[in-house]
Amino acid sequence: MNIEENKLQMPNYSPSLKRKRLFNELDQYETVSLLLVTGDSGYGKTMLISSYIREKNIPAVWYQLGSSDRYAHIFLSYVKTGIYRQLGIDHSPQIIEAEDADAELANVISLLADRNQPLLLVFDDYQLVDPSPEIEPIINGLINSSPAVTVIIISRGLPRLPITKLKVERKYKELTTADLAFSLDETCQFFNEMNQMNLEDQEVQFIFERTEGWIASYQLILGVIAKMNGKERLLLWSTFPYVQDIYDYLSVEVLQAQPEEIKDFLYKTSILSELDPVVIDEFLGIDHSEKILNRLLTQHLFVYRDQQGIIRYHRLFRQYLYQNYKGNIKNDYMKEHLRLAGIYEKRYQLINAFAHYTIGKDYLMAARIMGLIRDLYNPVESMLFLDGWLEEISAGDSFAINTLFLIRCVPLATLKELTTLFEENISLLKKKKNELWLCNLEHRLATIYLMRGDIVQAKQLFSDSLKGSEQFHDHPMSALNLILMAEIYRYLGNYEKAIELVRKAVFISDKYRIRHTQIHALDTLATIYLDKEKVDKAAPYIELALNLAKEHDKSTLIFVYTTMGRLYSVKNDSAKAIEWGEKAVSLAESYNNDFDNGWSKHELGKTYFKSQKYEKAKRCFDQAFHAFSLFTHYQCMVGISMYQIYSVIGDGAHAEKVYKEIKSTCEKYDFYWLLDSLKPKKASKDAKEQMKPLSIQTLGSFKVTYKNKPIIIKRQSSLRLLQYFITHRNKKIEKDMIIDTVFPDGSLHNIENHFNVSLSVLRKTLEPDLKSGVHSRFIKRFGNQYLFDTTDIDLDVETFLNLTKEDSDCDIKKLEKGITLFQGDFFEEYPYEAMLENERERIRHLFVKTSQMLAQHYFQQNNYQKCFLHFERILDKDPYQEGIYFDYLEMLLKKNLVTKANKVANDMKQFFADEMGISVNDQIQHIFSKFSVQIHG
Incomplete structure (x- = not known):
């Protein structure tokens, strides 16, 4: 039997990442007799040692072990051959006889005893021979052979060697999985320096945290993302760790090698985040889980003890097990x-x-x-x-599945403290530009703001979270953001926007079969239609929501029952309305949390009120008012109901008292949308639009009116500040960014004063009745950020964009209405203001595109007069649109309107020649020739 030469060849992993941190640890090899490198599969044990030896050029014998090497004579044959070659001793490589093993070991040890220069004896994959009792004496002999010799054992598990004495003598060193795992810096070096991937910091952080530095996964991830662009990588991160190569590796290299009993144990315990043997014994009905866990720990099977001593699975391995287990048991x-x-x-x-x-x-x-x-x-x-x-x-x-339930369970007293902590974490993530985790945190904080009544902040945070969740394809989170934004617009009375948002949420929920958000979206849609008393539209949505909630998510039944009660109340079926309302209250009381109690009892109270059961209604309102003690916005809603019932039953004293309290609270927190509810008359939709106190026209001539009275902004810096705010409306902007753009010149002190004075003048100009800037309805301050809130402003540019946005459903009436708002360029009276250029160009492009779309529509409808009118409008507003001229000419010639086509062609030739010095004769001639028509002039 001959020596297999490849077993004595040290592997070469060039190029590989030079791990300075671990190389410094390995530099201590001369002081130890045994260096143990243990860890889970794929943590780079072999690569680390081989690259270190090559880097440092240290004399070494490398022995790649296999299961056949567990016999002493075979093991010694390879050890002897390797040592002789390293020492330059002539030797015929062959397997020695079994009976000669002891003598050969003595010879090898004697030879090593004379060694005074460093020599490394490396035994790779030692776990394959560790069970053999024949190997231990050989390894012990080699360890004790000479101070110059260091034995390096690379293994997946701890070997059965007596190492206590070596530890006492400080001749032992060990590197484990925790040591081998890549650090954050090494992760960045691997992807961005070694492999030139140019990943963003948040992507590197994401990989590091999700893989816990598992090296094999890095190589697999690299193979997947090597040819991806940034957007494609974002899609991958959104579904991570569902990377087939990673799952295949875990299946083949780790799971398949385990006995069936261990596989079963791994799968079933993957639903535990903590591997407590006492809990596992009871859960699985066994009495030996501690032994199994110890075996998994010693074998380094992706199991570890954390800093608190709790046994856990490595994150990727557990996710792999958990998702497979879920798939198997449905x-x-x-x-x-x-x-x-x-x-x-x-x-x-x-x-x-x-x-x-x-x-x-x-x-x-x-x-x-x-x-x-x-x-x-x-x-x-x-x-x-x-x-x-x-x-x-x-x-x-996705955490979105349970986020609302968790927030509903939050003790009221903790909301303010949680808000502060979330705000600090959000600020930190923004500084680090870590958007992968930001949208989840923004959503949580927005939900708290919503429940506290900070509607404006909630709306902005939901909007920010929506952008992040869409970017990273977190569909449950996107749907939930849309639903809760719709809820806010419903409170503000903007039903059209609310319906638009919730329909998007329904679409996402249906497409990706997200039952939780589907139920919530259907319930919200039904609620909106019930606000408008459209029972026929509401009924099918709430019926479907009820069926889905019973089957998939009973936590939503409180809200669904409440909406069912409202449905029957609007239908004037008081008995059914009360029955459903009482079911909601009963369920809320069993949950025993304040928000659910307040919500259900307020709605039941309104049903009693409509049925003229005034005492029951008052009792419900009182209980709801108390339950909402820290939910200020919702408490005000209950207060309005209390005011209404006192007014109806003629209790003027109580009505007046409640009215003053609610009015004071609404003014304090700027719940202006609720103040309207205290008024006896309900405004129509058109009236509501007219009721917006501030109107700003920016497309064409610039005009501002407050309560139908013209406003002149005399201070030039205040006007520039308003232009900036309008351009960046409904977004939180850092103060420094505003100052740099609007006030670029002057000393820091003067600019600061200039900004404060300009802002104060602008606020007072836009809101003559404003007593304090803190309560400004339009210009909000959040720490060092400002937001221009257009919720209560009739702003032509925003209306134009909403009616003509690119994802529009091509509603011709909406598009026509939007086009009529375009009376000219955005702030066209200020053509040289650089900060307005991008927005001006964007709006002009949208105007041209929308007009072109309308022209095409009317051409297909054979309404040529309207079609040509839109082309004329485009060229009137923007005569530099060469492509529009050509499209217009083609349509005219298609309808054989040669005279009109010639006029348009001559106008084009003259304009481009006079204004731009460009000849377009050839292009025009080409178009006319396509229709076999002669051009005149």
């Missing part, structure tokens, strides 16, 4: 979560119990557990813990 995985929840509850591990009840969708039990958590734990810490815990336990499912 919907039964929720039952498994509920079984675990029960076990944790019995053990009084309430956080775990709450999380598993929530993932298992037993919201009644989850709410009950939350009541215990509120009483026992520090509320802010427990909420922040749960904020990430649900996502950790559900292993990759």
